Amino acid sequence: MSDCDLLILGGGPAGLTAGLYAARARLHAVLLERMMMGGQIATTETLENYPGFPEPLAGAELGPLFEKQAQQFGLDVRRFQEAAALERHESGFSVALADGSRITARALIAAMGTEWVKLGIPGEDNLRGVGVSYCATCDGAFFRDQEIAVIGGGNSAIEEALFLTKFARRVHVVHRRDTLRAERIVQERAFANDRIAFVWNHVPVAIRGESAVEGLEVRDVNRGETTVLPVTGVFIYIGMRANTALLQGLVAMDDRGFVAAGEDTVTTCPGLFAAGDIRQKPLRQVVTAVSDGAVAAVMAEKYLENLGDE
Ligand SMILES: Cc1cc2nc3c(=O)[nH]c(=O)nc-3n(C[C@H](O)[C@H](O)[C@H](O)COP(=O)(O)OP(=O)(O)OC[C@H]3O[C@@H](n4cnc5c(N)ncnc54)[C@H](O)[C@@H]3O)c2cc1C
Known part of the structure; x- marks a missing residue:
């Protein structure tokens, strides 16, 4: 028996949007973030190209809005919790946290973003x-x-x-x-x-x-x-590398760690979906990260439904 239906790694735009959609689908979803919520936008001065905000928006304001909206629908958000290792079992995934604890889930969305090269x-x-x-x-x-x-x-x-x-x-x-x-x-x-x-x-x-x-x-x-x-x-600022060391050996990725997954966020590992900047894609922005998060949650929901039928 797993601790939750869906575990989301990363509290940036992709992870928090996945959490919003998963919570609205009434999945028992848990999101782990190793730092503050918001991901890279938390350190971005202003966003001028996120639709719906005609005035320049402080990056630090958007993360808490994503978080509040997801929590309103019941997402279990856990700050300062770093996933240190990940294993695939027959019944799902097991994540070892940096504090020594462990959490298991039937499906997993990886949304750990990038770091500077x-x-x-x-x-x-x-x-x-x-x-x-x-x-x-x-x-x-x-x-x-x-x-x-x-x-x-x-x-x-x-x-x-x-x-x-x-x-x-x-x-x-x-x-x-x-x-x-x-x-x-x-x-x-x-x-x-x-x-x-x-x-x-x-x-x-x-x-x-x-x-x-x-x-x-x-x-x-x-x-x-x-x-x-x-x-x-x-x-x-010479480029980015994906924060995907955890996924090494589990999913196909390129030499900079970007995960091979299409628009459906499906990876080579069943039950593991890749959302946001970690995915191989032509444009890494908030608008594409939130899109991935929504798609990943819907794909995870379908995957879990099919598991239930087996
Ligand atoms: C300087 C700068 C300016 C930008 N300006 C814009 C802009 O104007 N407009 C725009 O649309 N986009 C902009 N972007 C891009 C945008 O910020 C990203 O595309 C977006 O944040 C990607 O979202 P994400 O959720 O995939 O990843 P991230 O935002 O990177 O979030 C990933 C999260 O995962 C967490 N994490 C990583 N590893 C673990 C782990 N092991 N356990 C738990 N948590 C973990 C990280 O702490 C982080 O919070 C900018 C980016 C930068 C760096």
């Missing part, structure tokens, strides 16, 4: 928290009137560079190419902002400093020459 250069690890950051919302205010660097050319990098101009005197955007991948509207804002300086065709090679960041060494990809940018902060 590291540069892997000297200084990155030892200067993390003292100048090296992956979160502008969390750390931007420490760099008031300072000179900083943002690494990357995608939407997140450019949006965060724009946000950081509220504090920093100058934001150097270091990009390995001479064009950006960010949406046009985001690019236009960045090009119009005189606090942003683009360092095209350069890659970071080392972050300098002993107990704080004192400079960023960058290399020209065409000429091979290196120079040092006089920055005290380095914000890194």
Whole structure:
């Protein structure tokens, strides 16, 4: 006998929406979140593209709204509970939590989101928290009137560079190419902002400093020459990797951990559904995460119904 019908791992937009739909389907669903609810949006300054909110919405406001709505229908939400290991049994899934306890379920929705890819250069690890950051919302205010660097050319990098101009005197955007991948509207804002300086065709090679960041060494990809940018902060946005170590060996995934699952969220492991940013998909946004969450809950409900018939 399992502890619950459905276990949801991750309290971001995908997990909380899965919980809302599962609770409304009258499943006994439990959601585990290792930190605060809301996932990545909790650290996103403003959302301008989530339909239904014409005014810019603080990311931190949306998570509690998702949670409240799911709880109103009876979702069992458990904060600060980290799933540490996962096993598949004949009757379902067994999850070992970081606190030593265990919970079993007949079906499982994995919605653990992503984490930032590291540069892997000297200084990155030892200067993390003292100048090296992956979160502008969390750390931007420490760099008031300072000179900083943002690494990357995608939407997140450019949006965060724009946000950081509220504090920093100058934001150097270091990009390995001479064009950006960010949406046009985001690019236009960045090009119009005189606090942003683009360092095209350069890659970071080392972050300098002993107990704080004192400079960023960058290399020209065409000429091979290196120079040092006089920055005290380095914000890194060069891509994401899925938080799916738990699922290794259970489901098919690519080399960055993104799970092979189609729009129906069905994985190669029966009874295990993948929702949100962990899934292989062309667009990772709140709107696609909530869509996945809803679909995964409905697919899990159907799976459980079929189990009941057997
Ligand atoms: C800087 C930045 C800006 C963004 N701006 C926008 C934007 O403007 N508009 C937009 O639509 N999208 C934006 N996004 C993308 C959006 O935030 C994501 O697409 C969305 O949050 C994905 O939802 P998710 O539920 O799949 O994963 P996440 O939001 O990543 O949530 C996953 C949750 O799972 C938890 N978790 C992980 N492992 C475990 C475990 N073992 N046990 C328990 N819990 C676990 C994590 O703590 C996390 O809370 C932005 C993202 C970033 C990083």
